[in-house]
Amino acid sequence: MRAGGESGSTIQSVDRALTVLRLLARHGELGVTEIAAKLKVHKSTAFRLVTTLELHDLVEQHSERGKYRLGVGVLQLAGATTAKLDLVQRAKPVSQRLAEVVGETVNITVLSGHEALYVDQVAGSAALQLHNWVGQRIPLHATSNGKVLLASLSEVRFDELTSGTLKRFTDKTITDRAELRAQVDEVRQRGYAVAIDELEIGLTAIAAPISSADGTVVGSISASGPGFRITPDHVPDVAARVVAAGREVSRRLGWHGH
Template identity: 55%
Template sequence: MAAPLENGTAAVQSVDRALTILELLAADGHLGVTEIAALLSVHKSTASRLLATLEAHGLAEQLPDRGRYRLGVGVLRLAGATRSRMDLVQESRPVTSALAAEVGETVNVVILSGRETLYLDQVSGTSALQIHNWVGKRNPIHATANGRVLLAHVSEAERDAILAALTDSGGELARLTMRTLVTREAVLADLEQIREHGYGVVRDELEVGLTAVAAPVRDSAGDVIASLSVSGPTFRIEGRLEPISAQVSRAARAVSARLGWSG
């Protein structure tokens, strides 16, 4: 019974050492295997194996002279992904703050992360009754306005793969409330409506009493990279769906324009 624990501990130690190597390369620019081994207090063969793994993932690369290593271009890829999210939050905040003040409800900026939604930013409205703080949290893609807006704008192959992965053995998606759309046909019909109208509305599907209106945010190439939504208690939102939908759509277009979209 001790082996799995030992193996797990060794794996964590290897990850820690590999991350330390990246930090060392970032600090020093380039280092040799012997130097890295000494700094890690490990055998040279261990340092070589770790560097080979990092090199295979593009996170380290070997210089032609004397076998020294430096950070690889894969680090730029990871940094770029983080930077794009930071840029999205930074560029959307003036718009979402204004929208939250205008409608008095909570405004969220959300991206697709695997088969779920990931909430990047939230601005609370002025209404006395507030809802959850969603930042950093994930929600089911099929039961949220943000999720369905994002799902409506992925490729057909990606959409089908996501829905297939979320469907249980009985052919249904997870039911979170009595109003959740649980069949593939119902979700696809709603996605068509979203593409036609330019926004999506979900009432009481994630939680009873919660309604959200969402619209797509596009990058400079016109690709949908995020969703912007207004959400709040159903009793406050349902009587204002038409104006809120227009406000959300305008805000999403404004953020898209700040990101370079000219459509």
């Protein structure tokens, strides 16, 4: 296994850190001296690498032997990836049916840092937009998916994710935290969120939560399209279908609520 060097598009320190993780995965536990020898670097360099990884819970030190092993952060990363894949797989048939019924684009998102991350998309028959949003991030405060995710959070977490300036995308974007909090409270009560012209003029989106087996909101499902098709009169009907789809995906994930 190579320690890696800085050439082309690689970064030596990152390459070495990842090599440390692979070494620990292979050997179980290693001391700093052993890691340094295997990487062919000075002991101080190896110490800085494991210390940095330890700060991110990717490695942990055995208190008795002083050796390092993989930390819980690795499990959390793997678990998050598995959960997202499971969500996409279980939501797919539901998303496809919803897209067929409403004729609009259906998206699945999850909370990722301070934004919502698109993890799946299905285009409806009326959708002309061919852009694939999977893998892209959207702001929480200016989208229906984002507001659904915000509605699932504690007050402390809400404050963390909405601190600072809320970016304005259109004249309909909510940039006042108190107003956003009030709208998120309303989302929590009625079970779905609506965003009309908030991210871009002419776009209407309606989202509902997706819950895991323990009732924790793990994502959102939305239907979005142009405002001339999803008119204010049409919103309640689309919302009911989106909410039903969110509950169906939740049941597929083991949720037994109402």
